[in-house]
Amino acid sequence: MAPLSSLYSFPEWLNILTALLIGTGFGFALEQAGFSSSRKLAGMFYGYDATVLKVFFTAAIVALIGSQFLSYFGLLNLNQVYVNEFYVTASIVGGIIMGAGFIMGGFCPGTGLCAMSIGKIDAMVFVAGGFAGAFLFTETYPMIEGLATANFRGPVKINEALGLSPGLFTFILVAAAAAMFWVAELAEKKFARPDITNDL
Amino acid sequence: MNIRKEFSVLLILLSLILVLLPLTANRSFTAQPEKLLTDVLNADASFTVDQVAEFIVREDPTVQLIDLRPAGEYRSQAIPGAVNIPYADFIRSDPEVWFGNRKVRNIFYSTGDTESDYALVYSRGLGYDNSYVMEGGLSEWVRTVINTKFTGERITARENALFETRRRAGEMFAELNSLPDSLKTKYLESKKFSAKKLDGGCE
Numbered sequence: 001m002a003p004l005s006s007l008y009s010f011p012e013w014l015n016i017l018t019a020l021l022i023g024t025g026f027g028f029a030l031e032q033a034g035f036s037s038s039r040k041l042a043g044m045f046y047g048y049d050a051t052v053l054k055v056f057f058t059a060a061i062v063a064l065i066g067s068q069f070l071s072y073f074g075l076l077n078l079n080q081v082y083v084n085e086f087y088v089t090a091s092i093v094g095g096i097i098m099g100a101g102f103i104m105g106g107f108c109p110g111t112g113l114c115a116m117s118i119g120k121i122d123a124m125v126f127v128a129g130g131f132a133g134a135f136l137f138t139e140t141y142p143m144i145e146g147l148a149t150a151n152f153r154g155p156v157k158i159n160e161a162l163g164l165s166p167g168l169f170t171f172i173l174v175a176a177a178a179a180m181f182w183v184a185e186l187a188e189k190k191f192a193r194p195d196i197t198n199d200l
Numbered sequence: 201m202n203i204r205k206e207f208s209v210l211l212i213l214l215s216l217i218l219v220l221l222p223l224t225a226n227r228s229f230t231a232q233p234e235k236l237l238t239d240v241l242n243a244d245a246s247f248t249v250d251q252v253a254e255f256i257v258r259e260d261p262t263v264q265l266i267d268l269r270p271a272g273e274y275r276s277q278a279i280p281g282a283v284n285i286p287y288a289d290f291i292r293s294d295p296e297v298w299f300g301n302r303k304v305r306n307i308f309y310s311t312g313d314t315e316s317d318y319a320l321v322y323s324r325g326l327g328y329d330n331s332y333v334m335e336g337g338l339s340e341w342v343r344t345v346i347n348t349k350f351t352g353e354r355i356t357a358r359e360n361a362l363f364e365t366r367r368r369a370g371e372m373f374a375e376l377n378s379l380p381d382s383l384k385t386k387y388l389e390s391k392k393f394s395a396k397k398l399d400g401g402c403e
Contacts, residue, residue: 058207065214068221072221174212174215178211178212
């Protein structure tokens with residue numbers, strides 16, 4: 001409960017309980033949207049199903065618009081919201097590894113847990129692989145520390161780096177997202193795989 | 201139109217409204233931790249009470265004292281020329297209002313060092329390098345400037361100048377804080393921070 005718990009001190013159990021409730025809701029939404037199927041997730045890569053793109057991007061822009069309105073009405077202090085720190089090299093290398101793992105395993109970390117909890121064996125192997133990767137990363141960290149911390153840019157926001165106002169950047173991003181959804185739906189028609197999608 | 205298109209249009213319209221809203225409060229904490237730490241720990245980021253006393257006596261226009269204590273404490277005792285922005289209000293507001301004019305050096309003080317140091321980190325972290333602290337806060341001010349006493353036989357020129365400044369600043373401090381309540385309120389009202397004044401509009 002980041003913006004709230006930095007203003008008021010909540011007891012530890014309440015923080016954890018909130019995290020549990022939000023996490024349960026998130027998992028439920030993922031599962032009922034069909035995200036525990038690796039065929040649906042891989043559809044993004046092959047072009048026959050762009051649900052992943054549409055869902056996650058919509059979530060992102062709704063949160064973006066919502067948080068700025070809340071901030072404008074004084075209900076949320078965006079200065080106290082954590083901004084991820086940007087390590088350029090690590091983001092590129094990590095993105096490639098994550099993407100390769102995603103398409104090979106058929107899940108992303110969150111949907112992997114989701115699929116594991118409904119008893120999919122491939123997802124259990126996938127999650128075990130994730131833990132093995134985390135273990136390897138930690139054990140070899142002294143060797144790759146230079147790479148992991150290279151080109152540190154701090155908690156930079158894209159609109160500030162571009163010199164745009166937050167409102168204008170939001171508008172451009174939303175317009176771009178709408179255009180992207182349109183292209184994605186064209187792709188869905190072009191690369192349609194009725195044999196797979198009908199099952200989903 | 202199907203629901204997806206309606207939803208897309210709704211989002212685009214909402215973001216169009218955002219373009220038109222002034223969203224200046226969303227500035228982020230861009231400083232790199234190591235640099236920020238060296239900056240605020242550097243002696244350049246703070247003034248001693250004697251330096252502040254000199255600013256007050258000279259009525260230096262490039263300096264703005266900011267009192268971070270609650271409004272009540274400020275009303276009962278304050279350094280002449282200081283404006284009151286209680287710490288709780290300060291961290292909630294957009295600092296651009298206070299620090300818009302980069303030529304003015306803003307010096308924070310609180311009862312001790314805690315809040316002024318927090319405010320220094322906060323404002324420097326947001327890129328306002330024109331912010332400083334008064335070391336030791338108001339308690340140090342009272343100890344050094346107000347309760348100054350000269351003991352000894354001879355006084356050097358430098359000591360004399362320092363002592364003079366402290367005495368003069370002490371007088372101004374006493375003058376302000378012994379005003380009757382009505383006059384004092386009037387004086388403090390006239391000192392209220394106005395963003396326009398900081399912008400330097402017609403000066």
